[in-house]
Amino acid sequence: xxxxxxxxxxxxxxxxxxxxxxxxxxxxxxxxxxxxxxxxxxxxxxxxxxxxxxxxxxxxxxxxxxxxxxxxxxxxxxxxxxxxxxxxxxxxxxxxxxxxxxxxxxxxxxxxxxxxxxxxxxxxxxxxxxxxxxxxxxxxxxxxxxxxxxxxxxxxxxxxxxxxxxxxxxxxxxxxxxxxxxxxxxxxxxxxxxxxxxxxxxxxxxxxxxxxxxxxxxxxxxxxxxxxxxxxxxxxxxxxxxxxxxxxxxxxxxxxxxxxxxxxxxxxxxxxxxxxxxxxxxxxxxxxxxxxxxxxxxxxxxxxxxxxxxxxxxxxxxxxxxxxxxxxxxxxxxxxxxxxxxxxxx
Numbered sequence: 001x002x003x004x005x006x007x008x009x010x011x012x013x014x015x016x017x018x019x020x021x022x023x024x025x026x027x028x029x030x031x032x033x034x035x036x037x038x039x040x041x042x043x044x045x046x047x048x049x050x051x052x053x054x055x056x057x058x059x060x061x062x063x064x065x066x067x068x069x070x071x072x073x074x075x076x077x078x079x080x081x082x083x084x085x086x087x088x089x090x091x092x093x094x095x096x097x098x099x100x101x102x103x104x105x106x107x108x109x110x111x112x113x114x115x116x117x118x119x120x121x122x123x124x125x126x127x128x129x130x131x132x133x134x135x136x137x138x139x140x141x142x143x144x145x146x147x148x149x150x151x152x153x154x155x156x157x158x159x160x161x162x163x164x165x166x167x168x169x170x171x172x173x174x175x176x177x178x179x180x181x182x183x184x185x186x187x188x189x190x191x192x193x194x195x196x197x198x199x200x201x202x203x204x205x206x207x208x209x210x211x212x213x214x215x216x217x218x219x220x221x222x223x224x225x226x227x228x229x230x231x232x233x234x235x236x237x238x239x240x241x242x243x244x245x246x247x248x249x250x251x252x253x254x255x256x257x258x259x260x261x262x263x264x265x266x267x268x269x270x271x272x273x274x275x276x277x278x279x280x281x282x283x284x285x286x287x288x289x290x291x292x293x294x295x296x297x298x299x300x301x302x303x304x305x306x307x308x309x310x311x312x313x314x315x316x317x318x319x320x321x322x323x324x325x326x327x328x329x330x331x332x333x334x335x336x337x338x339x340x341x342x343x344x345x346x
Contacts, residue, residue, distance in 0.1 A: 016064035047085035143171035155180035214240035235266030242270035312336030
């Protein structure tokens with residue numbers, strides 16, 4: 001197995017992006033590599049990537065500006081993000097060939113994980129491997145942190161979730177439901193709204209694209225006002241939420257996807273509501289709360305075992321379709337967590 005030549009397909013950033021992301025802003029190339037680890041490469045691990053995660057923060061890194069918590073991609077660089085892989089070769093005593101691992105990896109078929117950094121063995125017998133990029137991965141953990149550590153819910157309160165059928169939103173809604181909250185969500189199609197109401201257990205949901213007046217729509221679907229807002233969208237939605245927030249309301253800002261794919265940012269005009277209604281707004285990164293990972297996994301595995309939560313995924317087959325998959329993520333065409341299947345196994 002080791003020492004043989006293989007073609008390694010890769011997805012690279014072709015140019016910086018300031019407006020709407022296009023497939024042509026990325027390119028798929030192949031190069032020959034040897035399946036081997038260099039002598040002296042202490043603790044390095046060679047993996048075959050199986051599933052790759054499409055996540056909105058990656059779009060910010062394509063701008064060339066240093067405005068994200070992660071450094072911008074460079075033109076010509078292989079994209080990187082979260083993935084699930086299988087160990088091919090290992091110089092690391094913690095991982096052996098055949099192990100399935102979640103990792104921070106490259107958008108390519110084979111990657112060397114220097115020092116085995118961020119690698120974690122995952123169990124394919126408990127849940128589909130792709131779940132370790134979603135319900136049991138960064139999106140699920142983001143939902144957990146934002147809800148329980150930032151918003152600190154109290155039973156009976158109303159929570160509103162934007163992008164509610166997405167990778168993070170679908171988990172927020174279900175965790176909030178289990179916590180005894182009145183859960184309201186918005187999404188961008190009838191199919192997604194049906195998913196929220198009939199599969200994810202949202203108490204109310206609406207298609208924001210069909211609403212001329214978001215303030216009125218929120219007032220209708222949140223008749224007791226909004227105590228908590230899990231922010232994934234930003235812009236006009238945030239502005240309308242502020243108009244409907246109750247006193248001492250809390251807002252957890254996970255993302256603002258509506259502002260990533262444009263050079264014309266939406267203004268927010270209701271910020272003065274923060275004062276009179278004593279609203280708390282806090283941005284957060286799930287990576288600041290890694291000490292809570294065991295607690296999250298205990299809760300989530302229990303919910304999955306008891307069939308209390310479900311998780312919806314949208315798969316793109318092969319790296320050739322990776323640019324299209326990422327564009328579908330940004331345009332909102334996908335339903336659920338957007339994942340690229342590089343290979344079913346190795």
